[in-house]
Amino acid sequence: MRLPAFGYLEPSTVEDAVELLAINPGAEIIAGGTDLIPNMKRRQISPSTVIALGTIDGMSGIQVDDDGGVTIGALTLLHDLAASSEVPAALASAAAEIGSPQIRNVATVGGNLCLDTRCGFINQTESWRLASGLCLKADGDVCWVAPKGEECVAVSSSDLAPVTVALDAEVGLVGPDGSRTLAASDLYRSDGIDHLGKSADEIVTALTVPPRPRWRTGYRKLRRRGTIDFPILGVAVAVEVADDGRVKDARIVLGAIAPAPMRMRQAEEALVGSRLDAEAIERAAELAAKPVRPYDNVDLGSRYRKWMAPVFITRALQDLR
Amino acid sequence: MTGNVVVGRPGPRVDAADQVTGRTTFAGDIDRSGMLIGGLLESSQAHARILSVDTSAAEALPGVRAVLTGADLPVPYGILPVSQDEHALAVDKVRYVGEPVAAVAAVDADSVEEALSRIVVEYEPLDAVATIEEALASGTRIHGEGEGDNVHRRAALEFGDVGSGFDAAHLVREDVYFFGGNTHAALEQHAAVASAGLDGRVTLWSSTQVPHYLHRTLEKVLEMPAGRIRVIAAPVGGGFGGKTDPFSHEIVAAKLAMVTGRPVKIVLSRQQVFYAHRGRHPVLMWVKTGFDPEGRITAMHFKSFLDGGAYGSYGAASLLYTGSLQTSTYRIPNYKFEGVRVFTNKPPCGPKRGHGTPQPRFALECQLDEAAADLGLDPVTIRRRNLVEPFSMTVNHLRITSCGIEECLDRAVEASDFSAKHGNLPEGKGIGLAAGAYLSGAGLPIYWNDMPQSEVEIKVDRGGGVTVFSMATDVGQGSTSVLATIVAEVLGLEPSDLAMVTADTDLTPVDLGSYSSRVTFMAGNAAKEAAEGIRDRVIAAVADELGLSADVVVVAGGRVGSANDEDKTLSWADAVRAAIVRGGSLTGSGSYRAPDLAGPYRGSGVGISPAYSYSVAVVEVDCDSETGEVRVAKVWLAHDIGRALNPLLVEGQMEGGVYMGLGEALFEEQAFRHTLHRGPSLLDYKLPTFLEMPPVQSILVETDDPEGPFGAKEVGQGPLLPVIPALANAVHDALGVRVAEVPITPDKVVAAQRDIKRGGDGRFGPRSVPDYDFGRLTRVDPPGEF
Numbered sequence A: 001m002r003l004p005a006f007g008y009l010e011p012s013t014v015e016d017a018v019e020l021l022a023i024n025p026g027a028e029i030i031a032g033g034t035d036l037i038p039n040m041k042r043r044q045i046s047p048s049t050v051i052a053l054g055t056i057d058g059m060s061g062i063q064v065d066d067d068g069g070v071t072i073g074a075l076t077l078l079h080d081l082a083a084s085s086e087v088p089a090a091l092a093s094a095a096a097e098i099g100s101p102q103i104r105n106v107a108t109v110g111g112n113l114c115l116d117t118r119c120g121f122i123n124q125t126e127s128w129r130l131a132s133g134l135c136l137k138a139d140g141d142v143c144w145v146a147p148k149g150e151e152c153v154a155v156s157s158s159d160l161a162p163v164t165v166a167l168d169a170e171v172g173l174v175g176p177d178g179s180r181t182l183a184a185s186d187l188y189r190s191d192g193i194d195h196l197g198k199s200a201d202e203i204v205t206a207l208t209v210p211p212r213p214r215w216r217t218g219y220r221k222l223r224r225r226g227t228i229d230f231p232i233l234g235v236a237v238a239v240e241v242a243d244d245g246r247v248k249d250a251r252i253v254l255g256a257i258a259p260a261p262m263r264m265r266q267a268e269e270a271l272v273g274s275r276l277d278a279e280a281i282e283r284a285a286e287l288a289a290k291p292v293r294p295y296d297n298v299d300l301g302s303r304y305r306k307w308m309a310p311v312f313i314t315r316a317l318q319d320l321r
Numbered sequence B: 001m002t003g004n005v006v007v008g009r010p011g012p013r014v015d016a017a018d019q020v021t022g023r024t025t026f027a028g029d030i031d032r033s034g035m036l037i038g039g040l041l042e043s044s045q046a047h048a049r050i051l052s053v054d055t056s057a058a059e060a061l062p063g064v065r066a067v068l069t070g071a072d073l074p075v076p077y078g079i080l081p082v083s084q085d086e087h088a089l090a091v092d093k094v095r096y097v098g099e100p101v102a103a104v105a106a107v108d109a110d111s112v113e114e115a116l117s118r119i120v121v122e123y124e125p126l127d128a129v130a131t132i133e134e135a136l137a138s139g140t141r142i143h144g145e146g147e148g149d150n151v152h153r154r155a156a157l158e159f160g161d162v163g164s165g166f167d168a169a170h171l172v173r174e175d176v177y178f179f180g181g182n183t184h185a186a187l188e189q190h191a192a193v194a195s196a197g198l199d200g201r202v203t204l205w206s207s208t209q210v211p212h213y214l215h216r217t218l219e220k221v222l223e224m225p226a227g228r229i230r231v232i233a234a235p236v237g238g239g240f241g242g243k244t245d246p247f248s249h250e251i252v253a254a255k256l257a258m259v260t261g262r263p264v265k266i267v268l269s270r271q272q273v274f275y276a277h278r279g280r281h282p283v284l285m286w287v288k289t290g291f292d293p294e295g296r297i298t299a300m301h302f303k304s305f306l307d308g309g310a311y312g313s314y315g316a317a318s319l320l321y322t323g324s325l326q327t328s329t330y331r332i333p334n335y336k337f338e339g340v341r342v343f344t345n346k347p348p349c350g351p352k353r354g355h356g357t358p359q360p361r362f363a364l365e366c367q368l369d370e371a372a373a374d375l376g377l378d379p380v381t382i383r384r385r386n387l388v389e390p391f392s393m394t395v396n397h398l399r400i401t402s403c404g405i406e407e408c409l410d411r412a413v414e415a416s417d418f419s420a421k422h423g424n425l426p427e428g429k430g431i432g433l434a435a436g437a438y439l440s441g442a443g444l445p446i447y448w449n450d451m452p453q454s455e456v457e458i459k460v461d462r463g464g465g466v467t468v469f470s471m472a473t474d475v476g477q478g479s480t481s482v483l484a485t486i487v488a489e490v491l492g493l494e495p496s497d498l499a500m501v502t503a504d505t506d507l508t509p510v511d512l513g514s515y516s517s518r519v520t521f522m523a524g525n526a527a528k529e530a531a532e533g534i535r536d537r538v539i540a541a542v543a544d545e546l547g548l549s550a551d552v553v554v555v556a557g558g559r560v561g562s563a564n565d566e567d568k569t570l571s572w573a574d575a576v577r578a579a580i581v582r583g584g585s586l587t588g589s590g591s592y593r594a595p596d597l598a599g600p601y602r603g604s605g606v607g608i609s610p611a612y613s614y615s616v617a618v619v620e621v622d623c624d625s626e627t628g629e630v631r632v633a634k635v636w637l638a639h640d641i642g643r644a645l646n647p648l649l650v651e652g653q654m655e656g657g658v659y660m661g662l663g664e665a666l667f668e669e670q671a672f673r674h675t676l677h678r679g680p681s682l683l684d685y686k687l688p689t690f691l692e693m694p695p696v697q698s699i700l701v702e703t704d705d706p707e708g709p710f711g712a713k714e715v716g717q718g719p720l721l722p723v724i725p726a727l728a729n730a731v732h733d734a735l736g737v738r739v740a741e742v743p744i745t746p747d748k749v750v751a752a753q754r755d756i757k758r759g760g761d762g763r764f765g766p767r768s769v770p771d772y773d774f775g776r777l778t779r780v781d782p783p784g785e786f
């Protein structure tokens, strides 16, 4: 597999990067490149220009803010995030399970948050896709997973995405109109093609996790092998337990099921007010798993992933006891 | 055996240091001046008529030097003489997605990609056939080859009388099993480099396991005398049977070099490797076995249905292999085998490690455990009561010689503490056992001839340097090191003293290739004979020179002469010169041809071998009963190697067999959506990683085969066989579910558990096989000695 021809630019500031993005239609950002490069080789995308962030100073590192929150630069390596004791447990453990050690040594947090959605019909070589028939997400007009549907159901496959939603995190963005912050829950849209809630000309500069001293957080990932594989179900949980041992607030967010992380509010509400005991966990897991309707478009198919949802939610919550 | 110095000593391969430090030049590393890059256009259709191929836009591209289509290579070929059904580039029709349709040679890889994308192929799509059931039912015929419809080959053989065997049985079980197909996934993608000179000679370097058969194919397809074609097998980065056919890219590279007058290199993409395939056949199996009250087998009726993919490849042999070795481990007094191989519109299946025998081995060993449970026996006892005897004949006329199956069973059971653990481990943990046997080389060559299967030549230089010439092809299994070990032992030298020239049709005498675990046994015997000829001449010369009687002269430690008087010895180099003075050129040759072992029936050529290796595996698992995930805690593997020429290499093969077996048992599948490969990449094809690989305890059992070189037998393929059913049996012990289908993925385990909760029997897998007429039954009397 060969890369298509493309122009390559190395800005030295975020502002320059934003400007280059604006004046080069069809340009793409590259951070670690572990998602972008394979996608380009497979001709899922063929950007005219690739704009590298790696040459910009000050975009990496993990910093504890004055209020006790944590700001993580977009270029922070997953390896460093995984090794950090400053960040909530769920974030570090999710990072530690991404890809393989080699990938974590080059892949970045920003790249992971913006990871393209995945599907067995799209993450294939061009010749494979021509044999299959092109699909909605790249140059075609059919979805081969849900042929009657009009929407792309490619799966949000970032391990960090559901965790950031569960942590009520925010991303810092810089675009042509200046900078802003966006709640992680608004960064994701339930559309396999246009899956990010930021505009294409905005660059993610950082991830900010609010201070939550009383919260316990965790992440459970389903995949075939102990390394390399993308999640085919991710469960991020965060629970605030009051002094009386009862749940004051909760987040249950599922990844790798739909084009966006899914926040299971009904299950969260069911947890509130009860102790984190087996019964409450079982009820929450049942409620959270109910709406799970995976498609058969990633490894191990839909039925098994549906079966596994309550198991993994239960385990993730049990981890917090 | 006593007195061996090199034989039996563990040590790294002679090429190990170069391999692990990146110095080895694989075919894909070859770079020649003026070299062009070649590429293949893959069919986008599973089954279609080719109406036209327009190459003009590709030819017009600057940088493109040649474009070929099927019309340029019209001669059909195929590895077996009975299946000459392939073309280097599709002619008239395509039969699977990925089949090569056209080829390009250009100045660089980008130009190749661009040129390939400009070739316009007009197809008329035809209905495509995806499964065994569809192939047997479909009116669409995808092939002019074979026995009709989509049937490539059928077989129906009965040895003894199964009817009376079943009548006499106390228990008769009928079970259905399915073995999903998988592929070799060698690390090295196939690669070939060709060059053509103005002298009308063509040279091809290729990552092939079979330079001799490739040579014959090129002779046929290029319509050139064999003497003008030189095939060199470059060091092979893993084969496992995946580089045992002649391939499109090899023929195309040669043709492109001839057309352009420049060297041409083609490296298959990983996707193209999945499409080239020739891997494990998916096999649907029905097994009916009768047992007496003590668990002794009274009769077995075995049916297999093979999904062959689009072409013949080794399929005619693969079909028979699914029926031939059931009898090699257990005494089956009456045995009937019926099988059919169908064509489907998918990449062709062929031989993968164990060729056609892991599938029936899986079925047989699972069913033995199921029968044991019915009879109130444990897995060890039922096997022990059925073991074949050393030096015996099987009902289907296999000649068994040395046989260490009982010792393998004893030692694997003891090392693993199997009997204490089986049935007694806590919920979720389990232990399973299975046996297997494999050929030490197929008894017959692929094309009928009376010539030796292996020849080796040795040339000794005046400085004492010894060069060994053999076409045996090191595909990572260490065959070059094994030959060096044998020659070094005979000549009293060290393996590292020898220059090994291998796998080059201009330089080396024929060896049929690295398949059917034949090289140690066959080339090893030829090497031993060649070395002994050299040794005898050197001994005679030294005896003469030193005035000793020849029978007291020994070769050892680089010296030749009296065993007990250091003064009456010569250095190896002086001894060699003495021999050259007396007899001229010091060269020797040896050859090996297997004894005539064929039985009195058509099809008996498949399964015969001069010796069989035996293995017993015990696998312990730790299952997650909620997720169905199976973690392998440990594997114990006992293997009857005959004699370990180099125990380190033997253990390497055993551990590799465990790795591959567990991969097949748990993860790997050549999976399709109808006819389209689900994910021809190493991300989607789930090879186990380091994290999935358990500790392995290898137990070497030595039985000194009377015909093997220094008593040695094979270890390349056999150890894989029992691993897969042992794993399946362990999962059953752990969770009570019988996943009668490979791979045993977590979704199947959970489905089987859910079945139990709903009152079912906890079996996952197909329950029936098609009602099919396998054709006229050949009845064969058991051998006289049976």
Ligand SMILES: Cc1cc2nc3c(=O)[nH]c(=O)nc-3n(C[C@H](O)[C@H](O)[C@H](O)COP(=O)(O)OP(=O)(O)OC[C@H]3O[C@@H](n4cnc5c(N)ncnc54)[C@H](O)[C@@H]3O)c2cc1C
Pocket: A028, A029, A030, A031, A032, A033, A034, A035, A036, A037, A038, A053, A074, A078, A097, A098, A099, A100, A103, A106, A107, A108, A109, A110, A111, A112, A113, A114, A115, A116, A157, A158, A159, A160, A202, A203, A204, A205, A228, A229, A230, A231, B683
């Ligand atoms: C074999 C393999 C296994 C993998 N396994 C996993 C896994 O288990 N879990 C998982 O989550 N991922 C996995 N990945 C995907 C990928 O490696 C990670 O998601 C990684 O974090 C992506 O980061 P990157 O820096 O390499 O992104 P890049 O490839 O550089 O970028 C990814 C996307 O984000 C955009 N982007 C990058 N940075 C920014 C930014 N600052 N602002 C705006 N847009 C940006 C890019 O334009 C691109 O579209 C795997 C990849 C491979 C090849």
